[in-house]
Amino acid sequence: MKKIPQISEAEFEVMKIIWDYHPISTNEIIEHLSKTKTWSPKTIQTMMIRLEKKGAVKHKKESRLYIYSPIVRKDDYIDMESRNFLNRFYCGTIQSMVTSFIENDKLSEKDIKELKELLAQKDKRG
Structure with missing residues (x-):
């Protein structure tokens, strides 16, 4: 089994959205999180970049959108x-x-x- 990365509590909030709605765009993730969090879009994007570096998510580019999917179940x-x-x-x-x-x-x-x-x-x- 592949090693599962350590995910912070804040990153876990992002992961819950990705798990529930994948494939999902950056804007959709921000929209979902803005309902319950006061994080700026830049903060959310930073967490998504960290999650990708950790191997928890991947993205593909469609036109000008980044579409995220989980790697970790x-x-x-x-x-x-x-x-x-x-x-x-x-x-x-x-x-x-x-x-x-x-x-x-x-x-x-x-x-x-x-x-x-x-x-x-x-x-x-x-």
């Missing part, structure tokens, strides 16, 4: 970040994380019910 990136999170804070195990949440009363009754349902579904599938 969203599922692969989220899986890597989830594993990094578990390794960093919970010794690499989901059990340690859930135990921490249970011991610190961070799980509501609804959360517990949903976890039980997920585990039951997983058990049925094997």
